[in-house]
Every structure is written in C-alpha cells, then in structure tokens.
Amino acid sequence: MNIQEQFIKDLASKGNRNDGRKEKDYREIIIEKDVIPKAEGSARVKFGDSEVIVGVKMGVGAPFGDKPDSGVMMIGAELSPIASPDFETGPPREDSIELARVVDRGIRESKMIDLEKLCIEKGEKVWMVFIDIQIINHDGNLIDVAALAAVTALHNSKMPTYEKDVVNYEKKTKKLPVRFKPITITVAKISGKFFVDTTLEEENAMDSRVSVAIKDDGNICAVQKGGDSLTESEIHQIFDLASEKAKELRKLIN
Template sequence: MVDIVPEITKESIINLAVNDKREDGRELDEYRDISIETDVISKAEGSARVKIGDTQVIVGIKPQIGAPFPDTPDLGVLMTNCEMLPMADPTFEPGPPSEDSIELARVVDRGIRESELVDLDKLCVEEGKHVWMLFIDLHIIDNCGNLFDACELAVMAALKSTKLPSASIADDEVVLDHENTIDLPINNEVAMCTFVKIGDKLILDPTLNEEKVASARLNVGVTKDGNICAMQKGGISPLTKEDIFYCVDKAVSKTKELVEYL
C-alpha cells in the first residue's frame, strides 16, 4: 500500500522549506521533543520506549546462550530484527519483513555494531562453545517520521538497561544464576541523525509528510566521541559533497545533545 501525499500538502511543505520554515514551526536543524523510558517490558532483560514527537518505538533485548560464529569463537553475537505493525501506519502490511523494515534493522544494527557499543569480548562464556547472543527486537508503535533516530536511541537505552544472569561452566554445561545479574558490558554511546532533502534544503528529524516529499535521505551514526560509525543514503536524488559535509558536521554536534537523554 502506497500512501500518496496530496499535491497541495507537498507544495506547502516545499515552499516552507525554501523559506527555512516547517509545518510544526521548528528550525530546519531542530529535533521534536524527545522522551526515553527504560524497563518497560517486564519479561525482557532490557527494554526502552522512545518518543520523538509523536513517533513511538519500543525495543526489547532478549539474551540467550548459544554457539559463536566459527570465525569469531570468542565474541558474543548481536541480532537485530524489526517489526513494523500495521497499527503503526496504514502502509505497513502483515507478513514477511518489507524492504523498509529490513533497511531500518540493518542501519540501526550497523550503528550499534560499528560503534563497538557492546563489549562482545566479555560476552564469551567458553571460547568456541558458549557465548551470549543478544536478540534486539524493534517494534514500531506509531510512525510519525524518523524511525531511524528513534530506534537507534531506543536500542542504546535498552542495551544500557540490560542485565545478564551470572554464567558459569559445570560438567561442560552452562549454569545460569538468575539471582545474581551483571550489567551488559557497554563500551560507548551512539546516536543516529537523519536528514532529508526537500528542494535544496536539508532538514533534520523529518516528520512523516516531510519524508514523503523528500528527494533524498542521509542517516549519519556518530559516537559520543564524535566518530562516524554508520551512514546510509536513501531516496532517488543525489547529494552533493557540501550536503554530506553539512549533515556530518550537524550530526556530530547533535549527537552530543541526543546522548544526554540517555
């Protein structure tokens, strides 16, 4: 199902952008109100709900013991999955993951993985045999634009709240002590900043309508130290070198604000 933006709405958004204005009165480089709540799922070892404006996502972290990958026998495993529920947006359809769902999960996963946010070395219980596997589940509750940044913040918050049972080896079996837990070993903090191009203007934290009329998108993942760890280009139009440099510089400065919410 494709959601078509009325031509009058499209023209209005473009005309506002040309004059450095937006429908909701924000500056072009301004985020909507952000709120983060952790431990929102009692059955998950880590969880968080993030709202950016009216966009709302929930993330749950479920760890379990499993076998490591053959080429990384001493490292834990991260697996990210995204569920786009039809109740969150009329264009979301039930069934196998859509291209948008897969892209969202992969971009968020890349930011977490390439920032080395989780200390995977410390998730090894017995090299070559037993490691912690972290299943990260993204659930879109209300899509009002900019799911990338909301999901990245939610994953970051959920991972920081995650507790692992104490694990030991007895008779070549893993024994878990759920009464004694440890914090998930965290190395870093990361945030994603999403920009869209409308006309010749670059807009941060787009609403759903702004996303629909945009000709290009750029996601920039940045660590709290200012290092770029992930980028993704979307949309049909190209971006100039100046466009990319602007987005990167703005993302570095905005990341400092975003990690403060954590």
C-alpha cells in the same frame, strides 16, 4: 505530487516547517527505561508522535566460526501493522530490513557492546544478544528513534545467569558489558534545505536523507544514504549538522 507534499516543499524552501519548528529542531523527546518486565533491557522512546519500543533478550548459542571467542549480536525490526495504515502483515520488507541494518551498523561499528566479554566457552558457547525494534506509532524519523531506544535499552540491560547449561532469567546480577553511546542522526534534504527529525508528512516530500552514526569521540561509524543524489559539499554539510545534533542527543541517555 499532492497538495500536502507541495505545501511542505514550499515551506521547506524558506526553511520553515508545518509544525512551526526550525530546521535543526527536534520534536519533544520522551525516553522511558525498563518498560518490559521479561526483557533483559528495554526502552520506549518517543519523538513527537513517533513511538518505538526496543527490547533486549539474551540467550546462549554457538559463536560464528570466524569469531569463536566473541558473543553474537542481532537486530531485527518489525513495522507492525498497528503503527501505520501503510504497514502490512507478512515477511519483513525492504524498509524494515534497512531500518534494522542501519541501527545494527551504528551499534556494531561503534563496538558499543563488548562482545568478547560475552564468551562462555571458546568456540562452543557464547551469549547472544537479540535487539528487537518494535514500531508502535509511525510519524517519521524511525531510524533515529529506534537507534536511541536501542542504545538506551542496551545501557540498561542486565545479564541473566548461566548455570549448569541452563539460563536463569530470574537471577540477573551483572550489567551487560556496554561502553559507548553511539548516536544516529538522520538529516533530510527538502527543497535544497536540511532538516532533522522529519515527520512522516515531511518524509513523503523529502528528496533524500542521510543517516549518520556518531561515536562519543566525534568519529562517524556508519552512514546510509536514501533517496535522490547529493553533491560532495552537501554531504559535508550533513555530516556537520549530524555531529552537532549528536552531542545534544547523547546527553539524554543514561
């Protein structure tokens, strides 16, 4: 363990953080909408120095065999080497796959996108929604930043039109059929205390983390634990903290 990690752990054991925040404090959150002209919807979200752009693109393709009348949603994440000295070029690694899949589950399980409204011709043609997460600068808590950016981008997406087997990206009339605002909150455990919105330095020192996706009605719709083990009572504490913070973050989406 290096000195910085030990320093963060020592602070954490007293409930303190090296940037002066309290356990439940978020960094300054900045949300910009429609930042990418060619995308159907997009958002740039910053939590302090962590910055993510999410773009939504749409196309027409074949539905999955088991859901012939339902649109298709896909989420990918790219930990671009521009964002951190630790990111490398090459095929997606474990971290980016987990990031994409956790954000995916939060959105998919909340049934936020009304996929049945995206059917064009049953069994043949449906709209496909591609949500791509691009990390611009990595300073921790990427799951929460990406999830918030994805939900914001989807809420501001406009559908292209489909005429005579051609997608017209110039003519966007209708909004993408979305309904809820699922919020993903990651709670980290450092030295036995719980923190939200961890920085990269804090993530290097943390013991474990749990990401919880919470729907508008307060129900949870996705959970992912990472790192070391936890007791049942710790899990409940994490859920309570995540539920509390989700209410605050949901107000930021419009």
